[in-house]
Amino acid sequence: MRTWQLERRKRTRHLIExxxxxxxxxxVDLTGDDRAMIYGALLWMADKLQSDQxxxxxTLWNAKGKQAFEDD
Numbered sequence: 001m002r003t004w005q006l007e008r009r010k011r012t013r014h015l016i017e018x019x020x021x022x023x024x025x026x027x028v029d030l031t032g033d034d035r036a037m038i039y040g041a042l043l044w045m046a047d048k049l050q051s052d053q054x055x056x057x058x059t060l061w062n063a064k065g066k067q068a069f070e071d072d
Contacts, residue, residue, distance in 0.1 A: 022028060022038065031037045048057045 027038055027041070031041075045057075048054065051057075
């Protein structure tokens, strides 16, 4: 298999895993699969991470995610 094919498969797997997290968090059901709303929420999250509260948000969200993975 060619290098570009391997890279494409790797990228595809990564995107599928990220999409799975959106589903696992219940975001799809809670938004009624409204992609504009989901994208808006992700943009809000990116803005928050770039703000002066970014480190606090990172710490909080990381702990919450780790706890959810452990509870799963």
